[in-house]
Amino acid sequence: MRVMSFYRTAIGKKVVVAVTGVVLFLFLILHMAGNLKVFAGPGVIDEYALHLRTIMEPIFGWAGVLWITRAVLLVCVVAHIVTVFLLIKQNKRARPQRYRRHHLQASTIAARLMQASGAVILIFVVLHILQFTTGDIQPAPVLFVEEDGHEMAEVYRNLHAAFSMWWVAAIYIFVMACICIHLYHGGWSFLQTLGLDNQDRNRGFRIWAWLLSFGLFVGFSSVPFCFWTGILPAPADHAADVSETH
Numbered sequence: 001m002r003v004m005s006f007y008r009t010a011i012g013k014k015v016v017v018a019v020t021g022v023v024l025f026l027f028l029i030l031h032m033a034g035n036l037k038v039f040a041g042p043g044v045i046d047e048y049a050l051h052l053r054t055i056m057e058p059i060f061g062w063a064g065v066l067w068i069t070r071a072v073l074l075v076c077v078v079a080h081i082v083t084v085f086l087l088i089k090q091n092k093r094a095r096p097q098r099y100r101r102h103h104l105q106a107s108t109i110a111a112r113l114m115q116a117s118g119a120v121i122l123i124f125v126v127l128h129i130l131q132f133t134t135g136d137i138q139p140a141p142v143l144f145v146e147e148d149g150h151e152m153a154e155v156y157r158n159l160h161a162a163f164s165m166w167w168v169a170a171i172y173i174f175v176m177a178c179i180c181i182h183l184y185h186g187g188w189s190f191l192q193t194l195g196l197d198n199q200d201r202n203r204g205f206r207i208w209a210w211l212l213s214f215g216l217f218v219g220f221s222s223v224p225f226c227f228w229t230g231i232l233p234a235p236a237d238h239a240a241d242v243s244e245t246h
Ligand code: HEM
Pocket: 031, 035, 049, 052, 066, 070, 121, 125, 128, 129, 132, 133, 153, 155, 159, 172, 176, 179, 220, 221, 223, 224
């Protein structure tokens, strides 16, 4: 029961928020790297989506590794959010009324920004899965293909159809900005939790936090932006381009 008594302390909760945050951050890096395959064309990104479902198929079955990853991510998302709420409650209880009134400053603004951007991200993820993974929300038609008797989305075609609509692309870019802000502040809290922040190192840390979160923003946003502006062509045009170069 040592784990539970550690979790009951404020530092225990901060560690859980930090560790789950790092796992989710690593997922974002991998997801962004995967998304950037659209620039190599429909064949490459669709092949990659298929690959995600066939990794270690003889052992775990079709999409087995993908389901394990989904389960890990879900546990991390739930633990991250529940622990943040418990931490806020614990902090409120520990803080005297007078202190609360006089210190509505930088740290409070950052905390509110984290809560607001976190809420936006959560709503986004639910809608995003319903849009591209299950096809239940269709601002643009979502197409599926059959592979080895299993249904899976046609990634390039679906991305092109969705982001050709300016407002879908704009919403995605706005949410990516929220993620950038969330990660920047989250990165800071993480360093504080580890006790690594100090006057000499903070400037360097700040630059790194910006580079990482802004890098993710640019990488993710480049996909809706390039479909919207036509830099990334429609699937049929792309096929024509490729055959012209041969
Ligand atoms: C412009 C940004 C993004 C684009 C274009 C994009 C695109 C996609 C696509 C096409 C899929 C379906 C892939 C497939 O079926 O193989 C997907 C799945 C998913 N995306 Fe994104 N994504 C973006 C940003 C994000 C962000 C920021 C998050 C998390 C905060 C996220 C979380 C997920 C999750 C959880 C799935 C479901 C994976 C699964 O269960 O199969 N995505 N994304």
